[in-house]
Amino acid sequence: MSLANKRIERCFKLGLIINPFAGIGGAVALKGSDGKHIRQQALDAGAEQLAMEKTLRALKEVKSLVSQFEVYTGSGDMGETVARKLDLNTHVVYQVNQAQTEDTDTIQLAKALVEQDVDLIVFAGGDGTARNVYSVVGEHRPVLGIPAGCKIHSGVYAITPSGAGKVLSQVIQGELVSLFDAEVKDIDEDRFRKGEVIARYYGQMQVPAELNYIQAVKMGGKESDELVLNDIAAHVIEMMEDDPQRLFVMGSGSTVDAIMQAAALQNTLLGVDVVQNMQAIASDVTANDLLKICENKSCSLVITLIGGQGHIFGRGNQQLSPAFIRQMGKENIHIVSSKSKLNALGNKGLIADTTDDNLDNELAGPMSIITGYKDKVLYFVRTP
Numbered sequence: 001m002s003l004a005n006k007r008i009e010r011c012f013k014l015g016l017i018i019n020p021f022a023g024i025g026g027a028v029a030l031k032g033s034d035g036k037h038i039r040q041q042a043l044d045a046g047a048e049q050l051a052m053e054k055t056l057r058a059l060k061e062v063k064s065l066v067s068q069f070e071v072y073t074g075s076g077d078m079g080e081t082v083a084r085k086l087d088l089n090t091h092v093v094y095q096v097n098q099a100q101t102e103d104t105d106t107i108q109l110a111k112a113l114v115e116q117d118v119d120l121i122v123f124a125g126g127d128g129t130a131r132n133v134y135s136v137v138g139e140h141r142p143v144l145g146i147p148a149g150c151k152i153h154s155g156v157y158a159i160t161p162s163g164a165g166k167v168l169s170q171v172i173q174g175e176l177v178s179l180f181d182a183e184v185k186d187i188d189e190d191r192f193r194k195g196e197v198i199a200r201y202y203g204q205m206q207v208p209a210e211l212n213y214i215q216a217v218k219m220g221g222k223e224s225d226e227l228v229l230n231d232i233a234a235h236v237i238e239m240m241e242d243d244p245q246r247l248f249v250m251g252s253g254s255t256v257d258a259i260m261q262a263a264a265l266q267n268t269l270l271g272v273d274v275v276q277n278m279q280a281i282a283s284d285v286t287a288n289d290l291l292k293i294c295e296n297k298s299c300s301l302v303i304t305l306i307g308g309q310g311h312i313f314g315r316g317n318q319q320l321s322p323a324f325i326r327q328m329g330k331e332n333i334h335i336v337s338s339k340s341k342l343n344a345l346g347n348k349g350l351i352a353d354t355t356d357d358n359l360d361n362e363l364a365g366p367m368s369i370i371t372g373y374k375d376k377v378l379y380f381v382r383t384p
Contacts, residue, residue, distance in 0.1 A: 012069035015118035019125035020077035022051040022148040051148040054161040055124045061165025074109040110136035124148040127186035134184045142206045155182035179376040182207040228338040231372035233262035244277040251303035272319045287321040314353030322356035335369045349380040
């Protein structure tokens with residue numbers, strides 16, 4: 001299932017961060033590479049910098065897809081050198097001003113990539129690098145770690161560099177992949193050198209992986225529609241309960257209707273309703289109603305797609321106007337669907353047809369889709 005065809009007008013935007021000193025202390029028994037003095041000590045002891053080579057191994061897996069993506073990265077060893085070695089379409093968005101990069105360089109490059117609105121950030125390093133990326137990205141966009149550090153306690157890393165490349169290839173081609181909340185952990189290196197292993201939890205980031213049916217499956221490995229809807233409903237209801245002051249705008253369609261029924265709320269099957277604190281506060285609203293109700297308030301939109309067509313905007317939900325969608329923000333749009341329904345689209349992808357061409361282009365690219373309880377996939381939205 002591939003979106004690698006002429007209907008995609010927008011190249012995949014890949015963010016790349018390499019911590020060139022990741023793992024440098026391992027081979028010389030320094031048990032880490034945190035701290036400028038440790039890195040210098042490792043260099044003096046003849047340690048090799050392997051992070052760039054490991055990144056090269058990962059990116060070789062997508063070399064054949066060079067026409068389908070662009071790389072946004074830092075200068076020199078933070079990504080530019082490797083990307084240009086593979087003749088990838090490369091944009092340098094952060095300049096390194098020192099020979100030995102620091103944590104601040106990783107953080108500043110991550111900020112630059114977020115500003116460029118990249119679709120996914122790939123980073124090579126260890127737990128310290130994951131912490132730095134998490135401090136900027138959080139759970140707001142997918143990431144994928146290439147293991148290159150001494151310490152790999154975090155779940156955001158692929159098993160091998162080549163494994164990271166294979167998953168990246170699937171994402172770039174628009175294949176349906178699972179999206180997991182993976183832990184970011186790190187240990188205190190000073191205590192580690194004294195023989196104490198104390199891992200601290202810092203948070204979670206969203207990581208793509210090969211498609212996995214882990215929820216709502218009966219014997220035989222096939223999704224059950226009833227179980228799927230129950231799982232999706234449980235996930236969204238938990239979101240509502242965790243943030244009772246937030247407004248949830250519930251779009252039309254049978255999947256959203258199932259959520260409302262599970263929450264014992266009155267629903268307009270072919271209309272749009274608004275929920276707050278597990279109560280329906282507005283029913284069958286108009287486009288103008290929505291703008292007024294949600295103005296200057298925390299608000300999320302829950303929508304599904306039209307089966308067989310893949311439209312998320314522009315078919316049966318014209319109440320969701322371009323002005324409202326902009327007011328909402330892409331990060332507050334929650335798409336709900338079964339994996340079977342998405343798989344049935346083949347290579348079509350999802351369609352945003354809002355009547356605003358600029359907005360359609362802004363919505364294009366991979367988006368997180370809720371497919372069960374704590375179960376998400378990454379799938380493409382394309383322009384009409």
